[in-house]
Amino acid sequence: MKILLLLGYWILVIIMGLLYMGIARKVTARIQNRYGPPFYQAFLDVLKLFSKRETASHGVMHSLGPVIAFAGISTTLLFLPLGKGAPVLHFQGDLFVFLYLIVIGPLGMALGAGESNNPNATIGIARALSLMLGYEIILFMATLPVFVHFKTASIYEVILNQGAFPNWAGIKFPLSMLGGLIALQGLLGEKPFDQPIAPHEIASGPTVEYGGKYLGLLQLWHAVAIIVETGLFIDVFFGPQNILWFFLGTFIVFMLSVVINAVMPRFRIEQAIRFYWGVPLLLVVLGILQYYLWR
Amino acid sequence: MKMEEKVVEELKNILGNLGEVWIQREKRVYAKVPKNLVLPLLAFLKDKGFHQLTAITCVDWLKKGKFELIYNLFSLNYEGVHVFIKTELERDKETMPSAIEIFPMAFDYEREIHEMFGIVFEGHPRLDNFILEDWDGPPPMRKDFDTAKYVEEKYGVKDYAEELWRRREQPYREEKDE
């Protein structure tokens, strides 16, 4: 019985993620003054990709890369509470486990992309791992004052300890919320921080040798990653919600980052890291200072 | 005095009787010299300020049996006057010294002329296939190269109208019984 619930939860997140990706393409198209693909386009893409046969193989590790990435993000789902409902696993300190498990995605891709003999893949992975130097610090320091204020290190208890509307952590710590929002743009891989993918410069980076079923797995990974990352943001800063309000909140946050994605160009990698260690770092440090001043 | 006439004066002073100099139209000065005077003339004009070799062209005179090489020089100091230096070579018998030491940009022009016409430039480090990879025929820009015959032999196509008739009569793929 519990296994069926788990499977249903997994499939619900995959479906919502693919729906968000399709609507993102439609919104981008409307910003560019044209009609876009239908909103269910991501489902058609994934179905088409799973019906292809590859022509060449680069070894076992190359094939295992997307599997490791998808397995990592699916395990992170076990710790994500959807609003008020309890997650499958929760214990003290699961924030750190969560932040570690998010990293397994790019790490699996790095292992797999290193096996393909393509220099584009190596450049893409180097950029992805060095971009992490930027946003991981900001993300962790943005969530730090919230967790210290509520005296817990578990995401579920942070949600329960926040009350109704005026007691949200986002309103008590606005600077940290802004810093977290900027870190989210890099975590999701949207412009101006999509150096790892960068289709025009490095021929789509680490996914350059993946076609067919592997690319389908990578699309599913991206779909689940959208829900997980925006879900973490909504959970930590916006208190306990009904499941419908939770999905509405993730939708609004994701559409905000899609709108920024549609109008901005791409930074160079050193500009991106230097930017992250400038204004956002200042914002989150001021957020931590604010907690100590108000204690 | 206009700029072209100044250039013509200088060329006539240095050449004397060895070559002809004339003005073709406004801002175009031609000089025709024998083969062994080309490189010294190029060096002289480069010292005078003609710093850019714009092109080297080749014309195939089939009835006379000669190749004619034309060097096109340009300078910003002379108000847009182009100087053309012409020489003539015997067809398939003479080779030409390369102009790479004076103008390094002649590397690509000479490689292309060798591929298209067959003229050998002495002192050029790399004279191999440039644009036509895997080429196995005669140099294609000569006037005695029969394009239609070559196309028919290599691609199996003789004429556009005939090709259409051929394709209409025979199916390109045999129908298989499923």
Added chain:
Amino acid sequence: MGLFKISQGRSLWMVHFCTGCGAVEMPPTMTSRFDMERFGVAPMATPRQADVLLITGYLTVKTLKRVIMVYEQMPTPKYVIGFGSCTVNGGIYWDSYNVIKNLELYIPVDLYIFGCMPRPESIIDAFLKLRKMIEEGKANKWKDYIERYDWYKQNQAKLFDVNKWRVQK
């Protein structure tokens, strides 16, 4: 399965490989005026992620070698669309010594678009026809390449050395 065929027809990803002078018609088709993405067609960076190869324009022997390298890297099922008159019979280069005349001898072609250049409306019409062909199951030329591989290699060997894929510097 029917669902797979429907989704293959509605999400065609093309290789962004602009061959000859017909490539000038690709940006108008992709951008906001004649939008191609509303039919699911998107340009992809590498051949390993794409389904459709558009041969836009004339092919010299030098480019044909690279096109065949790209074609063999695409995962099956894959489709080829010949774009412009030069793929049909050589176009305006019908008596040139370096342009191939009959593309069918080297890679299998599903669909031809006539014109020099075709308008973006013709290109979109071709994608819709390709979608209909896929749903009816008629776009099977990629199997022909596998079945008659030796015949294609024999035709290619008349133009260049098939065993040496080393590209000239």
